[in-house]
Amino acid sequence: MNEAGWFPALALDGIERRYGRAETTVEVLTGASLALYPGQSVALIAPSGAGKSTLLHVAGLLERPNAGEVTVGGVAASTMGDDQRTALRRSQIGFVYQFHHLLPEFSALENLVLPQMIAGLSRSEAASRARELLGYLGLGARESHRPAELSGGEQQRVAIARAVANGPRVLLADEPTGNLDPKTADHVFATLAALVKATGLAALIATHNLDLAARMDRRVTIRDGQVAEMG
DSSP, X not given: XXXXXXXXXXXXXXXXXXXXXGXXXXXEEXXXXXXEOTTOEEEEOOOTTSSHHHHHHHHTXXXXXXXXXXXXXXXXXXXXXXXXXXXXXXXXXXXXXXXXXOOTTSOHHHHHHHHHHHTTOXXXXXXXHXXXXXXXXXXXXXXXXXXXXXXXXXXXXXXXXXXXTTOOSXXXXXXXXXXXXXXXXXXXXXHHHHHHHHHTOEEEEEOSOHHHHTTSSEEEEEETTEEEEOO
């Protein structure tokens, strides 16, 4: 619990992650700990090979750590089976990647409706929430457009909307503006930051863009396999 009395939306405690066997083992994370709080954006800045992607994969329940605990919304994941971890991930964690990964044959609206229907919402409920999100992100007039008919910035904003369509507690983003020009990146980031504040998400955003990182609430890096706060 932090000084405001909030409990973390996501907590990593003593995470160890290694690859290989015996003498070929590579230690990537060696006791990494991090807490993300609701409504807070945290920049993850570290050089290639330091373990950013591994940290995001473990935090997102895509990989199991060799040791340590991942807690999402107060629920510990270490003793869960694969089906339980998948259910927790789908309901509580949203992902945004450098490439938008939108389904090309579907419209912007349909790309948001589908994951909500998989989660159990009716088509009408899913469409209503999708329109609300697209409108909030300035894409109301583009809902019927397929990804190829959208600009790079619009595609990434649709990807952000899709990531939060199911109302997760946590948003994990890996270089979400990495493929965009500076002006578009700035606009997409501003949209993302506003969404985090408006919805109370906790966001961990890996980025090499130091200007954008400086505008987030906190900045962390990975040193010697552990998470360290930056100034």
